[in-house]
Amino acid sequence: MVTDPIRLVISSGFSSFVPINSWKRGGLALSLWKRKFSERIICESETKTSREELLAVVGGGAAGVYGAIRAKTVAPDLSVVIIEKGKPLSKVKVSGGGRCNVTNGHCADNMILAENYPRGHKEFRGSFFHLHGPVDTMSWFSSHGVELKTEGDGRVFPVSNSSSSIIDCLMSQVKQKGVSMQTRKAVTSVSIANNGKFLLNVQQQLADNDERVEADYLLIATGCSRQGYALASQLGHTIIDPVPSLFTFKIEDSQLTELAGISFTKVKVRLKLDNVQRNIPQLTQVGSMLVTHWGLSGPAVLRLSAWGARYLFSSGYKGKLIIDFTPDLHEENVKSILSHHKHQFAKQKVYNSYPFDFGISKRFWCYVLNRQGFGGDILWASMSNNSLISIASILKHCTFEVAGKGQFKEEFVTAGGVSLSEISLNTMESKICPRLFFAGEVLNVDGITGGFNFQNAWSGGYIAGTTIGRLAHPILDHPA
Numbered sequence: 001m002v003t004d005p006i007r008l009v010i011s012s013g014f015s016s017f018v019p020i021n022s023w024k025r026g027g028l029a030l031s032l033w034k035r036k037f038s039e040r041i042i043c044e045s046e047t048k049t050s051r052e053e054l055l056a057v058v059g060g061g062a063a064g065v066y067g068a069i070r071a072k073t074v075a076p077d078l079s080v081v082i083i084e085k086g087k088p089l090s091k092v093k094v095s096g097g098g099r100c101n102v103t104n105g106h107c108a109d110n111m112i113l114a115e116n117y118p119r120g121h122k123e124f125r126g127s128f129f130h131l132h133g134p135v136d137t138m139s140w141f142s143s144h145g146v147e148l149k150t151e152g153d154g155r156v157f158p159v160s161n162s163s164s165s166i167i168d169c170l171m172s173q174v175k176q177k178g179v180s181m182q183t184r185k186a187v188t189s190v191s192i193a194n195n196g197k198f199l200l201n202v203q204q205q206l207a208d209n210d211e212r213v214e215a216d217y218l219l220i221a222t223g224c225s226r227q228g229y230a231l232a233s234q235l236g237h238t239i240i241d242p243v244p245s246l247f248t249f250k251i252e253d254s255q256l257t258e259l260a261g262i263s264f265t266k267v268k269v270r271l272k273l274d275n276v277q278r279n280i281p282q283l284t285q286v287g288s289m290l291v292t293h294w295g296l297s298g299p300a301v302l303r304l305s306a307w308g309a310r311y312l313f314s315s316g317y318k319g320k321l322i323i324d325f326t327p328d329l330h331e332e333n334v335k336s337i338l339s340h341h342k343h344q345f346a347k348q349k350v351y352n353s354y355p356f357d358f359g360i361s362k363r364f365w366c367y368v369l370n371r372q373g374f375g376g377d378i379l380w381a382s383m384s385n386n387s388l389i390s391i392a393s394i395l396k397h398c399t400f401e402v403a404g405k406g407q408f409k410e411e412f413v414t415a416g417g418v419s420l421s422e423i424s425l426n427t428m429e430s431k432i433c434p435r436l437f438f439a440g441e442v443l444n445v446d447g448i449t450g451g452f453n454f455q456n457a458w459s460g461g462y463i464a465g466t467t468i469g470r471l472a473h474p475i476l477d478h479p480a
Contacts, residue, residue, distance in 0.1 A: 053078055053472050056200055056215035058187045058231065060084030062092055062454055063440030064221035065170050067461030067468075071219075072177040074469025080179045081213070083202060085186040089167045091223065091412060095454070096155070100163035102141065103134040103458065104451040106154030116452045118245070118282070118307045119415050120445035127426045132462040134455055144169050153299075155451050190218065190231050198436075217468045219437040221461065224414040228442040232418045236432045240444045242416030243313040245306045248406035249321060251295035255370060256400070259363055260293040266359075268324040269300050271308050271402075273315045282307035286327060294406055296321070303448045305405070309415040312405070321400045326358050334358075334392040342388065346381035350374060358395065368394055413453055417444040428464035435471070437464040 055071055057064045060082045068080050082088070092100055107113035110133060114124035138148055138156060146169045147159040158165040174181055184205040193199045193214060200213040222228025229239045251257070270284040285307070287300035305312065312319065326334055337355050345353045354365045372390050418438055422431050430436040439460030447453045 053216035054214070055080045055217040055219065055468055055472070056187075056198065056213055057082045057219045057221060058200075059220065059222035059225070059228065059440070059442070060086075060088035060181065060183065061221060061223050061440060061457065062089065062170075063223075063442075063457035063461040063464075064219065065089060065174060065461070066458055067219050067221060067437075067439050067465040068179045069170070069173045069177055070462050070465025071217075071468045071472070072179050072465075074466055075472040076177075078469065078472040080177075081182055081215075082174070082179060083182045083185050083187055083200075083213075085184065085205075085225075085227065088181060088183060089170060092166055092170075092454075093163050095163060096157060098163055099157045099161045100166045101451040101454065102148065102156045102158070102166060103137045103455045104154045105134060105138065105150035105156045107134060113452075113455075116450070117445060117447045117456070118309065120420065120443075120447070120456070123420050123425055124445075128459055128463070129455075131426065131466075132459045134451075136462070137455060137458045140458075141166070141169060144173065153450065186227060187231060188227075190234055192235075192433075217435045217437070217471070219439060219464050219468065220418075220442055221439045221457075221464075223441045224412065224417070225442075229417065232438070232442070235430070235436055237422055237430065238419040240416045240419055242414040243309055244405065244413075245309040245415040245446045246302050246413040246449060247305045248292065248297040249295045249301055249305070249400075249402050250317075250404040250406055251321070251400045252403040253400060255367055256291060257293050257295065259291045259367060262291045262361055262364055263298065264289045264325065264360070266327060267300060268327040269304055270322045270324075271304050271312075271319060272322060273308070273311050273319040275315050276311050280307075280311075283311075289323075292406070295403075296400070297406070299449055306413070306415070306446060306448045309446075312402075317402065317405045319402045321402050323398045323400065325360060325364075325395050325398060329357075331392055331396045334395055335388055338383075338388045338391060339385075342380045342383055346379065348380055349376070350378050350380055350383060351376050353380065368398075371398075413446050414441065415444070415446050417442050420444055426463070427467040428460055429467060437468060439464045 055068070055078055057068045057080065064082055065088065068082050071078060072080050095101055104116070107116065110129040111125055113129055113133065114121050117124055141148060146165050148156050149159050150156050186203050187200050188203045188210070189201040191199050198215045198218045200215060202211045202213055204211070220228050220231055224242060229242070233239055265288055266286065267289045268284065268286045269289065276283070283304065285300045285303045287303065288298050289296060289300045290298035337357050341353070341355045350369060351366055354362070368391060372394060374387070420443060423429070423438055423443065424431055428437045428439055430438065440457040441453065443460070445456050447456055
């Protein structure tokens with residue numbers, strides 16, 4: 001066995017190698033111990049073999065934890081440490097209303113799956129999901145004791161309806177594989193040491209001194225935290241300025257907000273912005289929608305906000321939202337239904353009687369009538385042909401002024417991050433800095449609501465962990 005000398009990595013900023021005999025003979029240990037300022041000394045074992053290496057994972061979220069577990073699975077002798085400034089898996093805990101939307105089970109075709117990523121849809125058409133897709137994710141959790149279910153819209157949740165099932169599973173694997181989890185610590189800077197390894201400056205909360213960690217591999221999986229962007233920049237990467245994605249729309253319409261709680265099963269929403277003149281298909285979305293006390297929300301609106309994230313940011317979150325409340329009916333059909341209803345219920349008040357074909361509630365029907373200026377006592381018999389055309393028009397082209405954005409608290413998703421052009425997606429390794437890897441939302445990737453953002457984390461973490469494990473132990477490869 002070939003032994004290395006003890007390596008001293010001292011928080012004051014210098015790194016040196018001291019022969020073991022010198023350490024025993026001299027008073028170096030005593031003098032260091034008596035230094036005026038407390039310094040942390042990290043000593044590698046005298047019997048450490050030349051093959052032992054360290055992977056440092058910055059970020060204890062879904063991508064970081066999944067990647068660490070995978071790396072340790074492929075290379076059991078690889079030392080792996082996760083450095084997390086807060087609580088590990090905190091986003092997993094709150095996602096999906098505390099249920100954790102693990103992935104989406106309705107996208108078996110990877111080309112279709114890729115189309116759910118406003119940033120990443122072109123790049124993800126390649127090998128990314130072929131290497132580890134939703135089916136692989138579901139299989140992994142199932143094989144590790146988490147029973148899953150797929151709901152009607154494709155969202156996958158643990159049968160327990162609790163994110164704790166996912167967290168407990170991951171943390172159990174962290175412990176079982178021997179991954180070290182260091183919390184309440186932030187990596188404040190990173191550089192390349194003379195020996196080609198990564199030198200991380202780690203700051204512990206409520207501590208006066210920093211510590212240095214020297215790593216052979218570095219996986220940055222910090223989500224939308226600026227910590228990750230800063231580290232990536234220090235290592236030569238380009239950062240695309242992050243802006244919010246997946247948010248609700250604030251609508252200044254007091255009569256509409258009085259309808260808070262009303263939902264629509266299917267509407268077509270189109271976003272019109274002054275700074276976007278060309279036709280962008282993704283700025284029209286179809287799906288369910290919800291009226292809130294500040295405006296509009298629901299899957300259709302959230303998808304629209306994701307695809308329009310950068311356009312909305314540059315427009316100051318001002319624009320027009322045009323909604324078709326009867327997307328399965330042509331405007332002439334809507335007018336025909338209204339005309340038929342008029343003749344059938346001529347003596348009834350318009351407020352009290354309306355066609356059920358539209359699938360809207362009475363409260364919203366009254367809102368439509370109020371917007372068009374129709375009084376509460378008017379009878380259907382008194383409705384002119386122009387009045388019917390007016391109602392049909394607003395049901396098909398109802399326009400709202402977007403006055404700002406709300407916060408979709410379950411997601412915390414951003415558009416922006418490390419440029420995908422600088423990453424090899426089949427390995428998740430940097431094209432700029434060898435042995436540097438990225439996974440998750442730190443990259444310029446974001447998905448629409450429905451489990452797609454977590455799938456990006458699982459896929460990226462798995463690929464990065466696999467690559468690192470194979471580099472650490474090229475002969476060994478544990479596929480499980």
